[in-house]
Amino acid sequence: xxxxxxxxxxxGRTALITGSSQGLGxxxxxxxxxxxxxxxxxxxxxxxxxAAAAALxxxxxLAGTAAFDVTDGAAxxxxxxxxxxxxxxxxxxxxxxxxxxxxxxxEMTEAQWREVIDTNxxxxxxxxxxxxxxxxxxxxxxxxxxxxxxxxxxxxTTGNYAAxxxxxxxxxxxxxxxxxxxxVQANGIAPGYFETELTAPLVADPQFNAWxxxxxxxxxxxxxxxxxxxxxxxxxxxxxxxxxxxxxxxxGLLAGL
Numbered sequence: 001x002x003x004x005x006x007x008x009x010x011x012g013r014t015a016l017i018t019g020s021s022q023g024l025g026x027x028x029x030x031x032x033x034x035x036x037x038x039x040x041x042x043x044x045x046x047x048x049x050x051a052a053a054a055a056l057x058x059x060x061x062l063a064g065t066a067a068f069d070v071t072d073g074a075a076x077x078x079x080x081x082x083x084x085x086x087x088x089x090x091x092x093x094x095x096x097x098x099x100x101x102x103x104x105x106x107e108m109t110e111a112q113w114r115e116v117i118d119t120n121x122x123x124x125x126x127x128x129x130x131x132x133x134x135x136x137x138x139x140x141x142x143x144x145x146x147x148x149x150x151x152x153x154x155x156x157t158t159g160n161y162a163a164x165x166x167x168x169x170x171x172x173x174x175x176x177x178x179x180x181x182x183x184v185q186a187n188g189i190a191p192g193y194f195e196t197e198l199t200a201p202l203v204a205d206p207q208f209n210a211w212x213x214x215x216x217x218x219x220x221x222x223x224x225x226x227x228x229x230x231x232x233x234x235x236x237x238x239x240x241x242x243x244x245x246x247x248x249x250x251x252g253l254l255a256g257l
Contacts, residue, residue, distance in 0.1 A: 007238040011036035014088040015235065016080075018070050018127060019097030021048040023196040024146065024224050028094055029063070030056060031228025032235055037092065038062035040083055044069055070097045070123035080130040089138065092235045093131045095124035095168075096146040100198075102157040113160045120164035124171060128186075132175070136182040143179075144234045145172045147188040149250050165190075169246050176244030185243045187234045192250025194222040218251030 015032045019025040021043035029039040033056055041056075041063060043049050049065040056063035064087055068079040083090060098120045101112040124145050135141025151169040154162035168188065175186035193212050195203055202208050203221060213219050230247050233239050248254055 008236045013091040014038045015092035016040045017094040018042045025096040027224030033061035035232045071118045092142045105159040116160040139183040141184040143186040145188045147190040173244040188246040190248040192253045216251045
């Protein structure tokens, strides 16, 4: 059901969220749908996408699916054209697809490096490149890139991930610089440590869990639905003069040493 405030009302808008069959991507989709948007879920596993979309529809939301590989430029272009032809115009793009391939930099393979850079950074360029010209022609659009606290800091064995997320921060700003004059806002959300299916092993690790809870002023992991408000803000008219910004949602982690 749409929000009661017109500033945050996404009724009549359609959002494409990449990497949204589970975890933070699905939470973003649910948040946008709660504000009234129709959502198109993306991933490569059609069965997982179908189950996620069915769950959203069971909650009363408008949800469709588009299975394609975000690292394949030709597949991205074809999928975007198909969505706009068969479903609706893409008013909101959330570039959320991402993976981890941990290894010390001195031991990291070229394949581990390229896979993370391609999925976490290049995909955002490819999908935005396909969507942005259509937004520009309409004179409006919202692009939200899922950055990370690792757009600003790093940890051992996450060099490829930090490089990708740091690059995504600057890509977000480049999008803003080039497209703001066309009525398109490009911003980023930088989550801290959130409890999802992918982070479950880390949450279950007593030593790592204690480190995160001790390092985060809030004293806990974030819950995925705690990102929804920031996504709705950046997708709505409330942020029409906000451009090139990275909003960190981390329970205060980056605020202290």
